[in-house]
Amino acid sequence: MVTFSFLAVFMLLGSLVIFIDTLLFHYSFMETAMNMFYFQLTEDKLILALMGICGMIWAIVVDVRRKRKKGNPEQPHS
Amino acid sequence: MEKENLSLTQLLALEFIFLLGSAIIMGVGTELRQNSWIAIAIATVLGTGIMYLFYTLNELLPNHNLFEIMEYGFTRPVAIFISVFYIIYFLYISSRLNRDFVELIATAILPLTPIEVISLTVMLVIIYIVYLGVEVLARVSEIFFPYLLGFIFLLIVFLFASGRIKLQNAQPMLGDGFMPVIKGIFPGLITFPFGELIVFTVILSSVTHLKKAKKVVLLGVVMAGFSLTFATVIMLMSLGADTMEFSIFPLLSAARKISIANFIERTDALVVFIMLLGILVKSSLFFYAGLKGLEYIFRIPYRDFTFPIGMTVACFTVWVSANFAEHEEEGLVFVTRYLHPPMQFGIPFLLLGIILWKTKKRQKANKKSTAV
Amino acid sequence: MLTSERPFVRVRRKLREAKNTISSEDKQLSILENEMISLHELKESILSAFGQTADLIMEQVRIAEEEGILFYLNSTIDKSQLQQTLMNKHTNQPNSSLDLKTVEGIQDFCEQMFGGSGYKLTQTAEEAINELLDGSFVIASKNFPLIISIGMPNTNLRQVAEPTSQTVIRGPKDSFVEASSINLSLIRRRIRNSNLRFEEFSIGSETKTKVYIGYMNEIANEKIVEEVRKRLNKINVSAIFESGNIEELLVDKTLTVFPLAFNTERPDTVAGELMEGKICIVVDGTPFALLVPVVFTDFFISSEDYYHHYMISSFLRVIRYISFMIVLIVPSAYVGILTYHPELVPTYLLINIMAQREGVPFPAVVEVLIMEFTFEILREAGIRMPRAVGQTVSIVGALVIGQAAAEAGLISNIMVIIVAITATANFVAPVYSLSAATRILRLILIPIAGFLGLYGVLLGLVVMVAHLASLRSFGVPYLAPIAPLNMKDQKDVFIRFPYWGLRRRPSYLRTAEPIKQEKSDLNTPPDMQGRNGG
Numbered sequence: 001m002v003t004f005s006f007l008a009v010f011m012l013l014g015s016l017v018i019f020i021d022t023l024l025f026h027y028s029f030m031e032t033a034m035n036m037f038y039f040q041l042t043e044d045k046l047i048l049a050l051m052g053i054c055g056m057i058w059a060i061v062v063d064v065r066r067k068r069k070k071g072n073p074e075q076p077h078s
Numbered sequence: 079m080e081k082e083n084l085s086l087t088q089l090l091a092l093e094f095i096f097l098l099g100s101a102i103i104m105g106v107g108t109e110l111r112q113n114s115w116i117a118i119a120i121a122t123v124l125g126t127g128i129m130y131l132f133y134t135l136n137e138l139l140p141n142h143n144l145f146e147i148m149e150y151g152f153t154r155p156v157a158i159f160i161s162v163f164y165i166i167y168f169l170y171i172s173s174r175l176n177r178d179f180v181e182l183i184a185t186a187i188l189p190l191t192p193i194e195v196i197s198l199t200v201m202l203v204i205i206y207i208v209y210l211g212v213e214v215l216a217r218v219s220e221i222f223f224p225y226l227l228g229f230i231f232l233l234i235v236f237l238f239a240s241g242r243i244k245l246q247n248a249q250p251m252l253g254d255g256f257m258p259v260i261k262g263i264f265p266g267l268i269t270f271p272f273g274e275l276i277v278f279t280v281i282l283s284s285v286t287h288l289k290k291a292k293k294v295v296l297l298g299v300v301m302a303g304f305s306l307t308f309a310t311v312i313m314l315m316s317l318g319a320d321t322m323e324f325s326i327f328p329l330l331s332a333a334r335k336i337s338i339a340n341f342i343e344r345t346d347a348l349v350v351f352i353m354l355l356g357i358l359v360k361s362s363l364f365f366y367a368g369l370k371g372l373e374y375i376f377r378i379p380y381r382d383f384t385f386p387i388g389m390t391v392a393c394f395t396v397w398v399s400a401n402f403a404e405h406e407e408e409g410l411v412f413v414t415r416y417l418h419p420p421m422q423f424g425i426p427f428l429l430l431g432i433i434l435w436k437t438k439k440r441q442k443a444n445k446k447s448t449a450v
Numbered sequence: 451m452l453t454s455e456r457p458f459v460r461v462r463r464k465l466r467e468a469k470n471t472i473s474s475e476d477k478q479l480s481i482l483e484n485e486m487i488s489l490h491e492l493k494e495s496i497l498s499a500f501g502q503t504a505d506l507i508m509e510q511v512r513i514a515e516e517e518g519i520l521f522y523l524n525s526t527i528d529k530s531q532l533q534q535t536l537m538n539k540h541t542n543q544p545n546s547s548l549d550l551k552t553v554e555g556i557q558d559f560c561e562q563m564f565g566g567s568g569y570k571l572t573q574t575a576e577e578a579i580n581e582l583l584d585g586s587f588v589i590a591s592k593n594f595p596l597i598i599s600i601g602m603p604n605t606n607l608r609q610v611a612e613p614t615s616q617t618v619i620r621g622p623k624d625s626f627v628e629a630s631s632i633n634l635s636l637i638r639r640r641i642r643n644s645n646l647r648f649e650e651f652s653i654g655s656e657t658k659t660k661v662y663i664g665y666m667n668e669i670a671n672e673k674i675v676e677e678v679r680k681r682l683n684k685i686n687v688s689a690i691f692e693s694g695n696i697e698e699l700l701v702d703k704t705l706t707v708f709p710l711a712f713n714t715e716r717p718d719t720v721a722g723e724l725m726e727g728k729i730c731i732v733v734d735g736t737p738f739a740l741l742v743p744v745v746f747t748d749f750f751i752s753s754e755d756y757y758h759h760y761m762i763s764s765f766l767r768v769i770r771y772i773s774f775m776i777v778l779i780v781p782s783a784y785v786g787i788l789t790y791h792p793e794l795v796p797t798y799l800l801i802n803i804m805a806q807r808e809g810v811p812f813p814a815v816v817e818v819l820i821m822e823f824t825f826e827i828l829r830e831a832g833i834r835m836p837r838a839v840g841q842t843v844s845i846v847g848a849l850v851i852g853q854a855a856a857e858a859g860l861i862s863n864i865m866v867i868i869v870a871i872t873a874t875a876n877f878v879a880p881v882y883s884l885s886a887a888t889r890i891l892r893l894i895l896i897p898i899a900g901f902l903g904l905y906g907v908l909l910g911l912v913v914m915v916a917h918l919a920s921l922r923s924f925g926v927p928y929l930a931p932i933a934p935l936n937m938k939d940q941k942d943v944f945i946r947f948p949y950w951g952l953r954r955r956p957s958y959l960r961t962a963e964p965i966k967q968e969k970s971d972l973n974t975p976p977d978m979q980g981r982n983g984g
Contacts, residue, residue, distance in 0.1 A: 001376050001378055002376075002378065002382055002383060002386060003386075005372055005375075005376060005383065005386075005387075006383075006386040006387065006390065009165070009166070009169065009372075009387055009390055010390050010393075012162070012166050013166060013169060013170060013173070013390065013394050014394075014397075016166055016170055017170075017394065017397055017398055020408055020412050021404075023412065024404075024407065024408065024411065024412060044192045044193075044194045047192070047194040047195065047198065048194055048393050048396060051194075051198060051389045051392055051393055052389060052390075052393055054385075054389055055385060055386040055387075055388070055389025055390060056386065058385045058386050058389075059385075059386035062382045062386075066378070066382070
């Protein structure tokens with residue numbers, strides 16, 4: 001569920017930002033999307049990509065942990 | 079999902095830093111030139127009314143945050159649908175605030191560092207604080223609250239001591255009549271910074287004594303508004319209307335003019351600290367509100383969401399706009415006119431109406447059952 | 451060598467765990483069945499348990515006309531007392547009115563002969579072995595149903611002397627020692643109140659170290675005392691030697707450099723904190739006692755604050771807080787400002803600094819890190835050096851190395867000053883645990899400043915404050931009473947109110963009696979009118 005929400009938030013936020021740009025600057029949708037992701041230098045894009053991937057990995061790890069906890073019965077905490 | 083407790087002092091500190099944080103650096107109402115402080119003063123009065131509205135929402139249903147109130151007012155599916163909008167709204171505003179801060183740092187303090195790095199570092203701090211809980215955020219703001227006040231006060235004292243304050247910069251007052259002031263308030267000043275108090279509907283449910291909180295909450299708005307007015311007056315008198323209107327960070331420009339005995343100069347660090355604090359608190363609160371929304375929809379504790387959604391916000395801090403001009407324009411044109419009013423006023427008014435109606439219905443039903 | 455055996459029946463093992471809290475009287479009363487162990491078996495089990503150890507002594511004695519064997523461990527007994535007790539010929543005279551073959555007879559006999567010297571009557575070999583290890587000697591005879599053990603441990607350990615680590619100018623100069631009995635007496639002497647309770651625990655499955663907790667019954671919060679007991683009973687390690695081991699096992703499990711329990715060598719600190727409602731933990735074998743629960747501001751309090759005048763104490767408190775900030779901020783701010791924002795420094799100072807840094811080949815970060823590590827090495831070496839040589843070498847070493855390095859062009863002169871100020875400020879903290887934590891934090895902040903400049907320093911400080919705000923020590927928030935803010939507790943945090951003003955105990959400890967003293971009538975000078983009239 002966490003991964004799903006991560007992807008959903010990502011997509012929705014992205015569409016909001018692209019939508020705003022479309023409204024303001026009268027480009028088309030796709031043009032704005034391309035513009036947004038390509039205007040940066042390579043090293044900086046790497047940092048962004050890394051951040052996104054880290055977030056994704058963490059979301060997957062959290063989901064796996066939750067599934068495992070649900071599988072085993074809860075141990076009573078001391 | 080355990081209960082977290084905020085004390086009243088912490089609430090006051092949170093509110094003050096929240097309202098003051100980014101407004102004092104970015105400068106509100108600067109396009110109104112000499113009338114800016116009048117506009118802010120009037121907006122403060124209106125702001126107390128707005129805060130009272132949000133407080134009433136929480137008072138009617140104690141221990142419910144915004145999303146649970148929506149569930150009570152509408153049904154759960156409708157509430158989930160609206161919550162999606164609120165989550166995206168909160169996270170978007172959080173990204174924009176981060177972008178403000180990143181712009182300040184990249185312009186004035188660390189010009190050679192790529193903005194992704196600054197965005198990543200500040201977001202890591204916000205993630206850490208929100209992961210620890212809203213209690214920790216409240217305690218941090220409580221600790222730093224006197225320092226914030228002190229630094230602002232210090233800046234003002236230094237400005238006076240440098241002899242930069244010129245009273246004629248504040249004139250002419252209301253030169254074009256009252257209409258520009260009204261135009262500036264609706265929708266500009268009402269939504270930023272006072273309308274953003276909607277975030278407090280999410281955390282007011284965690285306050286220990288909700289009844290006593292009414293005075294504290296309104297006092298916070300008044301204090302912050304007064305400080306903002308005062309600071310704007312000082313900035314106006316030291317910079318002059320033209321510089322203030324066209325400068326990106328008026329407080330920074332004012333601080334750069336301080337020069338006392340050739341020793342105390344270049345007090346940029348103080349301004350950066352003020353802004354860091356304000357943005358941290360504000361952005362953390364919006365981020366926390368967004369996470370609470372996700373918790374409400376998925377019924378998973380919000381701590382699990384912190385890091386992935388945080389990384390998303392960090393990415394979008396960069397993507398929100400390509401340069402500062404676009405950022406400003408988006409803020410002034412789109413966000414203020416089309417994004418803030420429905421989210422901050424439209425839906426809450428509707429919600430309040432429905433809840434009042436439902437409470438009256440329930441009261442009538444109770445009277446009927448007891449009468450029989 | 452005794453050959454005849456009267457087969458006594460073996461005892462069932464019962465109440466092993468409750469051995470910690472049962473006194474000697476209760477122990478005798480817990481003899482439920484008449485099952486006893488034979489002398490031969492006892493000797494076999496003692497010999498097999500101790501092996502060929504050189505300090506186990508077995509002698510044949512006569513007790514009340516009965517042949518018996520006396521066991522003791524040479525290294526734990528106070529020999530002079532032993533000779534006195536056994537020289538007492540009374541133990542050898544038969545007392546015909548007592549039948550020593552019954553349990554009641556033995557009990558009467560012991561009460562007569564050894565009453566008041568801490569005797570115990572045991573049944574099993576294991577208990578006898580434990581008694582031997584605790585510093586008792588054991589007498590067994592084939593006709594006695596029980597084994598007599600009398601405790602006389604030797605306490606010729608270090609005498610009470612001046613504390614080595616937390617010295618004061620004005621105030622008592624005694625410190626704890628390694629023997630816990632002396633430590634408990636030092637505390638008991640200061641608080642002559644029957645509410646002061648001590649409880650004994652035996653921790654460490656192999657070493658069985660004695661650990662005592664002390665608290666004021668009417669003052670300390672019962673829940674916290676219960677929690678301490680629970681956690682101590684849960685400890686399951688093999689060896690405990692120092693209170694530091696207990697501290698790590700006792701405190702809340704979080705990843706932090708900050709100490710979550712207060713350790714001190716001074717009995718007056720312990721007594722003062724006990725009166726505030728804290729709980730002390732005394733470990734046998736170390737002079738450092740622990741105090742829980744603790745908050746961050748406790749680490750800036752020295753006991754002599756309460757003995758000096760309140761104005762000077764308040765001033766010194768403020769100095770301590772400022773030096774804490776100096777240790778954290780000065781090196782990292784130096785690095786950050788010089789690397790990223792040199793324009794923030796006043797112009798003349800900037801010219802001076804830049805002139806000094808002219809010949810230095812390293813960037814500011816590397817320079818600071820080199821100096822800091824050198825200083826850490828010097829500091830560690832200074833602790834380990836033998837006393838006579840230590841002082842000279844550490845001072846000379848620091849100055850000479852610093853000066854020589856500056857002249858060689860490896861570091862700038864201002865770097866030496868900064869490192870010296872930082873190091874000196876580090877020692878202002880009264881408790882070593884906090885200055886150790888500050889050292890680590892400083893070393894973390896320097897690379898962050900090198901990476902992100904002043905902004906990084908600010909971020910690092912905010913992260914540190916958030917981390918502190920999230921810590922809890924036994925349920926008490928670590929930053930109480932600053933956050934959550936409680937105005938009533940502020941009287942003893944940054945400044946110290948005069949002693950007549952400190953009327954309340956800290957509210958975050960949730961003590962049973964929050965008010966310490968009544969509102970006092972302050973003294974006014976007597977009326978001087980009578981003088982002129984005569």
